[in-house]
Amino acid sequence: MKLLENKWALITGSSRGIGQQIALGLAERKCNIIVHARKAENAERTLALLKPSCVKTHLVTGVLDSHEGVESIVRAVNELPDKVDILYNNAAIMSKWQPMWQIPQEEWLRVFQTNLFAMIQLCTAFAPGMKERGFGRIINVTSGIKDTPELTPYSVSKAAVDKYSRDLAFELRGSNVLVNYLDPGWLKTDLGGPNADHEVETVLPGALVPALLDDLGPTGQFYAAQDYSMLGK
Ligand SMILES: NC(=O)c1ccc[n+]([C@@H]2O[C@H](COP(=O)([O-])OP(=O)(O)OC[C@H]3O[C@@H](n4cnc5c(N)ncnc54)[C@H](OP(=O)(O)O)[C@@H]3O)[C@@H](O)[C@H]2O)c1
Known part of the structure; x- marks a missing residue:
């Protein structure tokens, strides 16, 4: 099994x-x-669940729904004694279900700030250090959502995540900072809801694939976590 000893995510x-x-x-x-x-x-709960694995952990807190919030998260991470090797941009919010014609500007801004601009701010903060150190894995969580115009701020923000990931991958080509984007599948979580297709655990092992890539491996690529579900956890 490939290990990530001494790396920080x-x-x-x-x-x-997820x-x-x-x-x-x-x-x-x-x-x-x-x-x-x-x-x-x-x-x-997560910190308690991580205990048995005996890895080292840090906790940083803060909101992604404002530029200042993200700035304070970056500051907190930069004050840690360890550097980020793997940046998994996972957090996002769903937009409110409403007819396309009634979606206010504030909703677009709220969703884009949390799902896209925060991600860009975090990539901008941590990618240059990864490049300098000659190692980095950035994974941006996207979505396969389609045919739901009532949730268009969410789906359009995710389409922008895909494009941004490809642009960032190109910018970092040859640096061993690999940037990829991953669709976890429709999963039973607070965001996905109880009617989703899959249990949350099925995101593994697929979600690990872009973090485990060999040096100078694929970058700017799309991964679907559910493609790997037959491998089991
Ligand atoms: N679930 C699905 O079916 C599905 C499908 C496709 C893509 N995705 C994507 O997968 C990712 C994770 O989704 P999930 O279903 O695991 O979501 P979730 O269960 O709702 O969890 C969201 C996580 O994001 C954090 N978060 C929410 N709003 C935040 C904010 N304003 N500032 C900082 N942190 C915030 C939450 O922290 P707190 O606990 O502190 O609130 C929580 O840890 C998202 O990018 C989502 O778009 C999910």
């Missing part, structure tokens, strides 16, 4: 849902984890 939104699974999956590969949540108490 920052996973946004790792207090629950982010929590990614944290547990990476920790099983011996990767040290920087857990992120909005508030410290939200992260308690």
Whole structure:
């Protein structure tokens, strides 16, 4: 089994849902984890679940729904004694279900800030250091959502995530900072809802694939976590 010993992964939104699974999956590969949540108490469960894997952990808190919030997360990470090797941009919000013609500007801004601009700010903060150190894995979580115009701020923000990931991958070509984007599948989480196709655990092992890529491996590529579900956890 390929291990990620001595590496550190920052996973946004790792207090629950898909982010929590990614944290547990990476920790099983011996990767040290920087857990992120909005508030410290939200992260308690993930930190407890990580204990048996014996990896090192840090916790950073803060919101992604404002530029200042992201800035404070970056500051907190930069004050840690360890550097980010793997940036898993997982956290996102769903937009409110409403007819396309009634979606206010504030809704577009709220969703784009949290799902796209925060991600860009985090990539901009951490990618240059990865490049300097000659190692980095950035994974941006996207979505396969389609044919739901009532949720268009969410789906358009995810389409922008895909394009941004490809542009960033091109910018970082040859640097061994690999940038890829991953669709977890429709999963039973707070965001996905109880009627989703799959249990949240099925995001593993697929979600680990872009974090485990060999040096100078694929970049700017799309991964679907469910393509790997037959491999089992
Ligand atoms: N579930 C699905 O079916 C599905 C399908 C396709 C794509 N995705 C994508 O997968 C990713 C994870 O989704 P999920 O279903 O695991 O979501 P979730 O269960 O709702 O969890 C969201 C996570 O993001 C954090 N978060 C939410 N709003 C935040 C904010 N304003 N500032 C900072 N952190 C915030 C939450 O932290 P707190 O606990 O502190 O609130 C939590 O850890 C998202 O990018 C989503 O778009 C999900």
